[in-house]
Amino acid sequence: MIRLRDVSNWxxxxxxxxxxxxxxxxxYETLRIHFSRDELYDRLQCLENRFRSFNVVLAIPGVVWDEKPNTMAASDDIWRSIFKHDKIAGAYYYKGEPEYRNMPILFGYATIKSEVEKTVVIISDTTREIIHISDNDDAEHSLSTEVVSPVFVPKPKSKCKLFDV
Structure with a gap:
């Protein structure tokens, strides 16, 4: 359908x-599977409904889609409210839309949502001195640097006869 659309400038x-x-x-020529015009139309309608539903879910504040691994993230409260309004959206709870690469080409592009991150994590490249809890150096030196593991006795491997002779 995408190729036909591009060729005809439709x-x-x-x-x-x-x-x-x-x-x-x-x-039919490629896969030897017969689809009627109505069956193809119904399939395209289903894909379009999935595309629209995906974009509606994506537009909800608090829902984030990570395109590379194709996952959607939101809090459980947001998912509960989404499930009440759109049953199809339940498909996106674990994964994003598998056919999203091709859907915008066929049905139109969605607006890209940008959210402002409220949490800022600062990673410092400086180091701090380790604070010692005990002033007693004897406690640190009394610890052994040697580790004693329990004796491990290997179990015999099971053998089975592959061929009767």
């Missing part, structure tokens, strides 16, 4: 019937 939300017929022929 832009719009209603997919022309001849696109569906040609896509059906290509699927």
């Amino acid at each position: 832009s719009g939300c209603i997919i022309p019937t001849h696109f569906l017929m040609e896509a059906s022929d290509i699927v």
Whole structure:
């Protein structure tokens, strides 16, 4: 569908019937699986619903999508409110949208959401002196640097007969 869209310079939300017929022929020639025009149309509608649902979930404040590992993160309270309004969004609880790379090309691009991070973690490159809890040096020297492990007796490996002779 993406190739047909690019070749014909078609832009719009209603997919022309001849696109569906040609896509059906290509699927049959390539995979020997017959899809009717209606079956392809239903599949594309399902993909579009998933795409819209994904973008709705992504637009909610507190939801973050990490594109590389394709994961979505949000607090449990946010997920509970999402599940009440959109049952399809439950698919994104563990993973993001697997077909997201191709969906914007076919259905249109979403706006990129940017959030301001409220927590700042400062990592210093300076070191501090270690504070000693005890002034008694004898306590530190009395500890042994040798470690004694329990005796380990290896178990005999099991043998099985592979072939009857």
